[in-house]
Amino acid sequence: MIRTLGVLGFLLVLEAAGRLGLIEALPPVSVVLVTAAGLAADGSFLSDVGATLSACAAGLLIAVVTAVPAGLLLGTVPAVERSVRPLVEFLRPIPSLSLIPLAMFLYTDSHDAKIALIVYTCSWPLLINTMYGLADVDPIAKDTLRGFGFGPMAVLWRVSLPSTAPFIATGVRIAISVTLIVAVSVELLAGGGGGIGAYLVQAGSANRVDRMLAATVWAGALGLAANALFTAAERRLLRWRWAT
């Protein structure tokens, strides 16, 4: 209820700004929203959305199953972390956009290239959050299991991982939107295999600013929906945190 109020208020402000001429040169929000709603009935656009979403889902999944274990490793073995850190820090600031040509060269299928770039980019928030989460685990909690004779792996799995889960969840939350951004940007720059970005290229070269903004709205709305979905899942999985 309050949520919708917030969104409505925001939209009203934008609309008013547009109507009053504060935002020149762009179609008013209502026009963009109507266009965006119209896109829901556009089969080819929906298949573009499908292409983007499938790449995002695959990329996120691969990133989670690789980056979280990697973060657990780096977070628990300091020597490995110290050694790998320069390499990680070297790689992190490289924009995925600069890697597009390389990925497209390596993968003949543009869909695969897109997924590879998504994995690359959204691994970092997962990795870093996992590492910081591990640093935040209460030592008494760890000692408790160690005291019962559990080995390092069991402590990692039964104490460190659940304790870190809130950090990982935050990482996933960030990663979700990163996947969308990377997917759309790759499609935008490199085309191929459809997607919201490819739609943006088409709309752009036809000077359909309303459609470009409408497709952008879709990207944002997808991110919003994915986040809501994830929050619901998080509330179930990390029930203990939301209750306190």
Place this chain on the structure above:
Amino acid sequence: GGGDGGAAQEKTTLTVGVVPVPSSAPLFIAEKNGLFKAEGLTVKTEIIQAPQAVMPKILNGSMDAFLTSYVSLLAINDSGAAKLRLFQHVQTAAPGIASVVVPKDSPIRTAADLKGKTVGVNVLRALGQTVTNAHLQQAGLKPDDVKFTAVPFADQLTALSTKKIDAAWLVEPFLTAARKDLGAVEVIDTTSGPTAGLPLDAWGVSEEWLTKNPKTAAAFHRALAKAQQIASADRNAINAVIPTYTQIPAAAASAMKLGEFSAEVDKASFQKLADLLHGYGYLKSKPDVTTMIPSKIG
């Protein structure tokens, strides 16, 4: 013509990178008229923005041919990363299809007024900057007197109307939109005078692809050439396909001013373009365009 049948061809399915602009129309005319099918070819298209971005795909063989501007063709060959060949000419500039425009209330009225101003172009060190430079020089300015900045065409109108740039180099359909929606005023017609008749777009392939797939190339070329003839003879044929692969509505498509669709490129104009680019330092070495035009395809 007529196909020799698919059996003899090296490959029958082609992936072609198309830019959603009028220059890609002949390919869709060919598809619509069954010219590819007649040659035993299946053509798949992928939307691209510029050939530079898909060079990796061309180099690793996942893309066969692509629409390219002559400027991109020259730039890529100049870099040495790949050897590209002109496969089929598409469009030559005609007056009034690419201009530098300013907002209607701008004090800028002539090329000379642009001194010290910011001009938006879609890509730096490419066609827009080159042709504008030529006109600036004619007006007595040096290329450095104007600051060029890269803004995608679609965003230039916004930038122009909110005065975030002083002038914009635009092509169709943006030019018409700028005139109609913003009342923009043309300062320079960049496809006239010293820059009249420059070649704009063509289909490109890599040299390697050409030598590896001579039969396919021949078949593909025959189909494209036929479509090119249809396009140059009948504007309506172009108008009819544009809405199928772009988001330009039919009415706007027929209102657009287009260049000249012809079968062959004028070598002299091509060389002139190359020399201009080299002259402004946008190419490292002075190219000889004849090396980029294969003697005979097939």
Place this chain on the structure above:
Amino acid sequence: MLEISNLSHVYGSGPGAHHAIEGLNLSVAEGELLCIVGPSGAGKSTLLRSIAGLIQPTGGEVRIEGKLVKQTPDNLAVVFQDYSRSLFPWMSVADNVALPLRRKKMDKQQRRAAAQEALESVGLAEAGKKYPFQLSGGMQQRVAIARALAYRPALMLMDEPFGSVDAQTREDLEDLVLQVRGHHKMTIVLITHDIDESVYVGDRVVVLSKAPAHVVGDLKVELASPRDQITTREHSDFVHLRAEVGRLVRGLERTPA
């Protein structure tokens, strides 16, 4: 069973270093219940952590059944002083208690039954489904005790296990520990601040000095078993021993910090 020789532990290094334990010798026989008393900040918890292999002492050694403790030895359970942080907030109370039992050859149902039994024995029969944050301080402490009891270790280390429960419950828990010890042949080291308690439950009471900790008193408690909250505490030996421990503890200067 447990042999501590010349144990020392220093926290930190340089000028800020803190000598928590120095040259401490102690041995505990199989099946013994040893109570440790000593001033706050002496080094009792540090000693316990060394026995559990949770810290590596900076000097001396700890042996359990002759084997040098380097990692946490098998078949050991600890009730931590900071019980609230040793319960896992993401698990229900019953799961918390059942978790260590995974190391035993028990299937899920057996684990669940053992956990429930242990919770019942500490008076928390109905708390199994709750989460730790839904319990009062004393209830959390009892969960930690139940977890250790359910595990049935050979050596049990308890760090002020009854500090947060009311007098009645405390007595019940003392008796529970004695009873479990009798049934299952555990060796128990119990740290307490309650002198009466140390004499009531202990077979032996060891008094530690202020930091750096070492043993200043070691008293055998020769009271009849089974003990009883009323009669044992009335017994003259009890009163006498209690006074003696009290004297030892009081005899120590106040710990400065």
Place this chain on the structure above:
Amino acid sequence: MLEISNLSHVYGSGPGAHHAIEGLNLSVAEGELLCIVGPSGAGKSTLLRSIAGLIQPTGGEVRIEGKLVKQTPDNLAVVFQDYSRSLFPWMSVADNVALPLRRKKMDKQQRRAAAQEALESVGLAEAGKKYPFQLSGGMQQRVAIARALAYRPALMLMDEPFGSVDAQTREDLEDLVLQVRGHHKMTIVLITHDIDESVYVGDRVVVLSKAPAHVVGDLKVELASPRDQITTREHSDFVHLRAEVGRLVRGLERTPA
């Protein structure tokens, strides 16, 4: 000073709801030291949190000096049962103690001096520069006490404040509280599990029932002031009162959970 009428608190709702307090009435006079005893899980901490305005009770009301408690009242200090988590780990011990004094009209130096004085009074003169995690359990608890004492509140709420310190320190702290109360006219509500302690420090002892908590006993302690650890505890009135409180507490059924 403090007026609690018909207080009830229910945690949660629906079938899993837990009635922690029901229909509790209690009033505390200005300058009084009230001790509360009651079984583990009764609702003592819940009562204390209601007085401090940390939870909104689901029924009834709490008034301090006639004013309904809606938010945390001014001039109040709490020593929490879970002391280790109520110290801020990111601050040194001295900073932890000095922090609340920012609300008083004191400059930095005065704050620092007051903190140091409070730390000294609890026997931690040299711990100021350390971080809480570098202290033993009992030391942490004393830091929490020092913080509350340094604040000199009009109303002080203490939830088992001496549970983790040794017998000797405990007595010292009991006397410290009595002495501070005498000097600074504080009203104190102290929750304890130690019946002797409740009689020794209290002007009045209130016994709570098992959950849902209500008052089952309210005893005035008429012992001479100043009290003395040896003589007061030997006094027949003390022995008598202590037995009476013990009977009241023991008379309660065991709390099921």
Place this chain on the structure above:
Amino acid sequence: MIRRLAWYWLIPVAALAWEVATRSAGAVYFPPPSTILARMREMAATEDVAADLVPSLARLAVGWALAAAAGVALGVLLGRSPLLAKLVEPIVHFGRSVPPAALLPVFLVFFKVGTPIQLAAIVYGVLWPVLVNSMDGARHVDTQYLDTAQVFHLPRWRVVLAAAAPKIFAGLRLSVALALIMMVISELYASSEGIGHRMREAEGSVDIPAMWAGIVLLGVLGVMLNGLFLAVERRALRWHRGRTAA
């Protein structure tokens, strides 16, 4: 010092392995590090590198500082105020899922081409991870800390900030590298100098070694900035390291 440097052993090893791999593969898009280094040296000799580096880094610093401050402030606010969170959170999750590149037309309405629009893009991109981490961190602060703060009437936000610091720093750590990325992206359009601009030029002329030169430069900058960040973090979270060191 030498010991510190020794931890960088992986970099030369990786470079060497990369050299061998790229030489044997001979793929056009993967020039060996030696070629990249040669190109970098050539660029450093023939071009005014400072003219590109200085404005880029200045924008990076300003943009990051603005985004970090705004992200932490906004995040903590949203994390602590359920009402505000409900009102604004949908817009936040919407906004952070929108590719900055697609927002260019919107930015063009408000910001002048050049440094203003680039700063806006950097702030926009960098803001989100800081905000989300701060928000999640602030939302789940141990209630015992909050109760203590409330009882003593301590400034709540300071307790929240300190308690959420580990998570906030995770967000900030992410944001440093992201700021570099956004610096590059913001220079792809509407700019005429800077590292990103140069990389775009290199891409436009398919100058692959020059593209890689940009990548390597960014990597080196990333390692350096991260070192700086960790030094600050070590001081700020000293208590945390001591407390959680098992």
